Amino acid sequence: MFDVVIIGSGVVGASIAYELSKYKLNICVVEKENDVSLGASRANSGIIHGGYDCVENSLMAKLNVEGNILVHQICKDLDVPLKNIGSLVIGKNDEDKQVINDLYNRGINNNVKGIKIIDSKQLYQLEPNLNEGFTCALYCESASIISPWELCIAQIECAINNGCKLNLNYEVTEIVAHNNYYTVSNGENSIDTKMIINASGAGSIKIDELLDECDYQCKYVKGEYYLLDKNQSSIVNHVIFQTPNKNGKGILITPTVHNNLLVGPTATNTTSDDTSVSSDGLQIIAKQVNNIYKDINLRENIRNFAGVRVRSLKKDFIIKESTKNKNYFIVAGIASPGLSASVAIAKKVVELVSVNNQLQQKETFINTRKVIRFNELSENEKIDLINKDKNYGRIVCRCENISEGEIINALNGPISISSIDAIKRRCNTGMGRCQGGFCGVKVMEIIAKHQNIAIENITADKKGSYIISNVTKKGV
Numbered sequence: 001m002f003d004v005v006i007i008g009s010g011v012v013g014a015s016i017a018y019e020l021s022k023y024k025l026n027i028c029v030v031e032k033e034n035d036v037s038l039g040a041s042r043a044n045s046g047i048i049h050g051g052y053d054c055v056e057n058s059l060m061a062k063l064n065v066e067g068n069i070l071v072h073q074i075c076k077d078l079d080v081p082l083k084n085i086g087s088l089v090i091g092k093n094d095e096d097k098q099v100i101n102d103l104y105n106r107g108i109n110n111n112v113k114g115i116k117i118i119d120s121k122q123l124y125q126l127e128p129n130l131n132e133g134f135t136c137a138l139y140c141e142s143a144s145i146i147s148p149w150e151l152c153i154a155q156i157e158c159a160i161n162n163g164c165k166l167n168l169n170y171e172v173t174e175i176v177a178h179n180n181y182y183t184v185s186n187g188e189n190s191i192d193t194k195m196i197i198n199a200s201g202a203g204s205i206k207i208d209e210l211l212d213e214c215d216y217q218c219k220y221v222k223g224e225y226y227l228l229d230k231n232q233s234s235i236v237n238h239v240i241f242q243t244p245n246k247n248g249k250g251i252l253i254t255p256t257v258h259n260n261l262l263v264g265p266t267a268t269n270t271t272s273d274d275t276s277v278s279s280d281g282l283q284i285i286a287k288q289v290n291n292i293y294k295d296i297n298l299r300e301n302i303r304n305f306a307g308v309r310v311r312s313l314k315k316d317f318i319i320k321e322s323t324k325n326k327n328y329f330i331v332a333g334i335a336s337p338g339l340s341a342s343v344a345i346a347k348k349v350v351e352l353v354s355v356n357n358q359l360q361q362k363e364t365f366i367n368t369r370k371v372i373r374f375n376e377l378s379e380n381e382k383i384d385l386i387n388k389d390k391n392y393g394r395i396v397c398r399c400e401n402i403s404e405g406e407i408i409n410a411l412n413g414p415i416s417i418s419s420i421d422a423i424k425r426r427c428n429t430g431m432g433r434c435q436g437g438f439c440g441v442k443v444m445e446i447i448a449k450h451q452n453i454a455i456e457n458i459t460a461d462k463k464g465s466y467i468i469s470n471v472t473k474k475g476v
């Protein structure tokens with residue numbers, strides 16, 4: 001019998017697992033996909049927002065501002081890339097100025113630190129490549145950029161190192177409520193647990209319905225992106241937002257922690273699982289980008305992708321214990337700024353859990369994690385490392401300078417993985433200009449050898465995305 005089953009291993013489920021693994025609890029995370037962070041948590045803008053945008057007194061505002069502060073220590077402890085580059089909402093006319101002023105006042109009410117309104121001279125000092133004609137901006141010092149999937153992976157790995165169990169490829173399809181415990185099942189294997197935390201993102205309503213409850217509605221809004229090559233990232237120094245107007249927020253432009261430039265997202269209503277990219281969506285982005293920076297060249301595009309926001313119609317996060325089923329906790333409608341708030345959301349869940357359940361802290365909690373990033377080492381450090389382990393001397397991804405040693409490290413990690421993209425999310429292989437065109441096959445060979453599985457069983461990404469179907473030439 002587990003004390004807690006967490007359904008979903010996006011950044012919210014991961015943060016909750018991390019936070020709860022500080023206590024003497026038997027925890028199991030169940031995830032329907034073949035790796036963690038395959039929902040909204042991998043396809044977003046990767047911004048740790050300041051918190052001036054959220055409606056005053058909302059849970060979103062409170063947890064965004066708290067999360068923005070707390071995430072720094074976790075990133076330090078768990079070696080997750082985060083850069084505190086600040087953000088700007090840029091404006092042109094009197095109408096924009098009024099909106100910027102309103103955002104500033106909201107930020108002050110939400111307790112956002114380090115925000116100020118700046119004039120055009122200050123703006124162009126911060127962003128010299130911006131097109132002419134912008135007259136003012138809201139500067140937010142506390143906004144950062146992060147690798148969202150690495151935050152998720154790091155927290156789950158840390159939770160596992162502290163005793164938490166992770167069941168991948170486990171889609172919850174059945175829940176039976178008993179007197180004082182639950183049975184969760186995927187149709188084949190069942191798990192008994194005293195508590196359930198529903199952190200299943202776009203799947204939250206389906207999970208609620210398994211227990212005959214759901215008192216909220218969500219809508220699904222797709223956001224599409226261009227990811228541009230590294231040669232574009234020096235054009236922009238901060239996270240750049242346009243001033244929202246009656247047509248919406250428009251696209252944003254931001255450097256990424258891996259030194260690419262991200263442009264998007266769009267906002268189109270969709271079904272919960274539609275992450276396809278459309279030419280219409282990309283055109284919306286293309287129309288806006290050069291109105292902000294004429295120098296950005298979308299031909300330097302290395303990838304397009306889309307993520308789906310799950311917005312509660314109540315326009316706030318839903319974080320509560322069910323009134324119908326004791327010890328069933330619902331964490332739903334976690335749209336943007338859910339990534340920014342995730343660490344604070346987890347603390348809020350622990351608070352709720354501890355109302356019915358006495359939580360005892362572990363005497364020992366392993367709270368560190370170190371990732372070797374070969375391309376960040378000095379020449380001497382590289383030589384030392386290669387002398388210790390020759391695998392670091394073999395560069396597999398030439399665009400990003402990633403060694404075989406790093407891939408083997410990822411395969412030796414606490415989460416069992418067997419897809420090319422799982423390696424990409426852990427060590428950045430295939431993140432460069434060729435997008436894995438050269439290193440993909442080599443990565444497959446390393447996975448197959450290391451995991452002792454047939455190469456045909458390796459996927460590009462999610463379940464079923466096989467690359468090799470059968471042998472065409474025997475004996476080659």
Ligand SMILES: Cc1cc2nc3c(=O)[nH]c(=O)nc-3n(C[C@H](O)[C@H](O)[C@H](O)COP(=O)(O)OP(=O)(O)OC[C@H]3O[C@@H](n4cnc5c(N)ncnc54)[C@H](O)[C@@H]3O)c2cc1C
Nearest residue numbers: 008010012032039040041044047172201203223338339340
């Ligand atoms: C386009 C876009 C841009 C965004 N930009 C930002 C940003 O810049 N900053 C920010 O703060 N926030 C941003 N967000 C919001 C942020 O990405 C989300 O709030 C956050 O990722 C939600 O995390 P989650 O864990 O709730 O959901 P998810 O990451 O979707 O995780 C849910 C998990 O549950 C699993 N699951 C579902 N059903 C089941 C089942 N039946 N059994 C087992 N597992 C199941 C899924 O496979 C998934 O892994 C953005 C979102 C989008 C889509």
